[in-house]
Amino acid sequence: MGSSRNQCIFKSSKLLQGRHEEDAVDQKVRRTLVTTLYASPLSLVVGAITTVGAAAVAAWVSEMSALWVAAVILASVAAVRIIAALGLSPDAEDNSTTMLELVYEIGAFSFALALGSTAAYTIVFDAPSQIQVLMVANALGYGIGVSARNAGRPTIAIGQLTFSCLPIAIACLLSSQVGLITLGLTIILLIPAQSVISRNIFGILRSFIASANANADLAQEMQELARSDVVTGLANRAGLNHAVTETMTKIDADTNLALIWIDLDRFKEVNDLLGHPVGDKVLKGVAERLVEVSPEGSTVARFGGDEFIVFCPVADLKHAELIASEIHCEIMCPMRLDGELLEIRASLGVAILPDNAEDADQLMQRADLALYHAKVGGRSQTCFYDPSMSRDLVRRREIEAELRTAIQRDELSIFFQPIVDLETGRIKCFEALVRWFHPEKGELRPDEFIPVAEETGVIVTLGNWITVQAARIAASWPEDVRVAVNLSPLQIRAPGAALGIKNALREAGLDPHRLELEVTESLFIDDNHSTSAFIEELSALGVRFALDDFGTGYSSLGYINSYPFSKIKVDRSFVSGAQAGQKSEAIIQAVAKMGNTLGMDIVAEGLETPEQVKAVRKAGCNLGQGYHFSRAVPDYLAAMLLAQEREHEPKQAIGRASA
Structure with a gap:
């Protein structure tokens, strides 16, 4: 009983985890599709000019005052939509997906309904035939066009199609002319047919975006793995180089950065005497201590073997000395592993930017040189870079x-x-x-x-x-x-x-x-x-x-x-x-x-x-x-x-x- 119950709980948790993951994917896809609605404000401007222009021409030619009112309404709605499209950024995290979709939806439905109603008005009140053709063609073309453009959100696409075409169909069906009745029936059939097309486009878009997001997530995960050390979970050499490059592109000219190069003394003896599994535990323990003692904003990396690097912002030389001292003391504290009390010793080399170097490569070289002097000088000590070290190296x-x-x-x-x-x-x-x-x-x-x-x-x-x-x-x-x-x-x-x-x-x-x-x-x-x-x-x-x-x-x-x-x-x-x-x-x-x-x-x-x-x-x-x-x-x-x-x-x- 207990075993089956645990299995049920495990399956349920896995199911819930799967649903959460699907919901997360759906949210990302939805956000991407909503973003496409705001992708091209220019299309809104063009659509507004053509439809408002058509309504104005229809009002001028027919001399029907109601059409002037319709033109003003269309122009007002179009202006509000354009302002909203330009003012709301889908890239801003403060703008929720639901809010972005709702704002666009209200504007789109309002404009489509105003346009469809204007075209239906020309039929009901028997405007000149050229005016009827002009407005009906505009309304139908707009509805069909936006059903494809906004297929990423089928509700909006089908809603715009319906609001722009259905008033015309109703007006045609209420007339006594066979041609108009036929047109009304055709439009009625057009709405579900075009809706199917919109949904098919939506399915393709959703599948494509979901795959793209999955590939992007996988690529990001692979990139993180490529930049992470398997044993300690810290950044590896590639991760350190990436972090240093990113930091160097963002810092101000007067920012001080310290690179602390750490080498564990006689670590080979740990592997030889106690075995590599214990050696890996020591590396993990040192990594945890470094993360704990390093200041906020630091990059802690395992450079390779028994070498670690802490790359961090510092206020000045004294601050760097304090951090290096804390790191050294933390590493030197005895470590208990599998009942054994191990004493770890380390040598540290420190260089500071911009005092000791002009760029990241030079900073690493000089921290390495300081580490060399720390080891040659007897190990288990910290050395800060001094220009004499470079002269000695050249010599x-x-x-x-x-x-x-x-x-x-x-x-x-x-x-x-x-x-x-x-x-x-x-x-x-x-x-x-x-x-x-x-x-x-x-x-x-x-x-x-x-x-x-x-x-x-x-x-x-x-x-x-x-x-x-x-x-x-x-x-x-x-x-x-x-x-x-x-x-x-x-x-x-x-x-x-x-x-x-x-x-x-x-x-x-x-x-x-x-x-x-x-x-x-x-x-x-x-x-x-x-x-x-x-x-x-x-x-x-x-x-x-x-x-x-x-x-x-x-x-x-x-x-x-x-x-x-x-x-x-x-x-x-x-x-x-x-x-x-x-x-x-x-x-x-x-x-x-x-x-x-x-x-x-x-x-x-x-x-x-x-x-x-x-x-x-x-x-x-x-x-x-x-x-x-x-x-x-x-x-x-x-x-x-x-x-x-x-x-x-x-x-x-x-x-x-x-x-």
């Missing part, structure tokens, strides 16, 4: 182009800085460092072009070139001296990375045991299978791995235990940095003790004074690197250092010499 692009050319033209050089055994003073290894001597700008510092190389992907080509050159030069050194090469995470994750290292060793004829690859802790932030495969493959070949800049990144003992590191390099900030002190010494001691226990070399970087050498050696470091021993030197000077060392073996260890 980076210039460096990128010149760096590619420099690699092709061999403008780069490899320098080598020794890593020394703190006990014996012997050079155990050289670290290969790239130097760029620009033909016009002179020497460019590595911190100028290495970050650009990493951002643009040139680091892969550059890193392979450095490895090849370093291996070739190291092959000429004594066999107990190794060469260390820094690798970028991008280079390691590039396809065929291990094969590139193997080829460099083979071409140089260098024993794999003499090559050390230095990697930083940032490599292990993302759990990437290609990283593990790279390290395992080359370690099996004999290549050694060193952990560089230890203590400055996301330090974890887990990956020290997981990967075959043979060396840990303690960052120079613990040795000679501004924060070097007792705490730093304790950290160095702890790292050194751990390394000695695991059988790993511990390198202290940045050694500049004998006191620092003594301190790190006492702390447990067995290797050192820094200006105290030597700066990075060209390959021929590196070979000279080795030759001098072999020729004149030190008589004392460095520690005793320093003492």
Whole structure:
């Protein structure tokens, strides 16, 4: 019983919904058809001139005063109709369909009745035959004509036909003349026949307009779907572009608009760890928060992936800062999904029109540039566009182009800085460092072009070139001296990375045991299978791995235990940095003790004074690197250092010499 009752209720609701939809369609069609009545006021003017003119001519020729009265009545009704047609706009929402139809109906019926009665009067009172023909022809022609013109509203069309023709038919039937009686019968038959035609025209018009409206609604729906994001329901990139274009065409010159570009930090980890369904829920949750916190008149869009954009009017820079702050705080609030409490982080880039840009395209470019600086600056922060960002971008692009050319033209050089055994003073290894001597700008510092190389992907080509050159030069050194090469995470994750290292060793004829690859802790932030495969493959070949800049990144003992590191390099900030002190010494001691226990070399970087050498050696470091021993030197000077060392073996260890 309950099930059948629910089914009945469901069917009834569906039926009511269908009726409502039909009523809505009928209303739209009716509105469109009523609009056609007002579509051509000129036809009313022409009709009024011809009929009023005919009545005036009939009155003048027949000298019948009643016809002058009829002419005045027709002229008055026609004038009111024309004024109403010009004054009432069917496009105005305040003018209801019923009111528009009623006003037109009253005027149309009045005019048709006045015209038909005038023609009937000429027959009843036996006006001259030419006058009868003139008025009857006018009335019949008007009735037939408007029955077609106003077929969109059959009631009006048939009513006008009836009021203009029926008085003539009655007058003809009341006469004693056979011809007029026949004419009356003909007119009687004409009315239903013409009514059928009007209704057929109406049916065709209604069907056509209904189809056109349905197609328009479907097109609108498809357009909205094309401009909407499937996951979040927000505007997508196409919808954002449309909204921005529409807004830009309507705003005043002094209107301020802000474009806030939002990127969710490390969103890939959510998809990888929790799955894409959870990732979609996170995107929906962020979308809801953005809609809720964005000011009125904003366009909120999902630009793609984990990027969102809020495009909104602002009063000034402070207002934009307030909105960006609210958006950032709202996103950063923990989100509970399926029992899991997720903390979402986001980076924001903001640009303002007209302060930062001249048009919409430039506004988006500069908001994107501000977002880039927010991510490079450490993520989870908001950056507003500054002109210096554009200058930096131009500079980076210039460096990128010149760096590619420099690699092709061999403008780069490899320098080598020794890593020394703190006990014996012997050079155990050289670290290969790239130097760029620009033909016009002179020497460019590595911190100028290495970050650009990493951002643009040139680091892969550059890193392979450095490895090849370093291996070739190291092959000429004594066999107990190794060469260390820094690798970028991008280079390691590039396809065929291990094969590139193997080829460099083979071409140089260098024993794999003499090559050390230095990697930083940032490599292990993302759990990437290609990283593990790279390290395992080359370690099996004999290549050694060193952990560089230890203590400055996301330090974890887990990956020290997981990967075959043979060396840990303690960052120079613990040795000679501004924060070097007792705490730093304790950290160095702890790292050194751990390394000695695991059988790993511990390198202290940045050694500049004998006191620092003594301190790190006492702390447990067995290797050192820094200006105290030597700066990075060209390959021929590196070979000279080795030759001098072999020729004149030190008589004392460095520690005793320093003492």
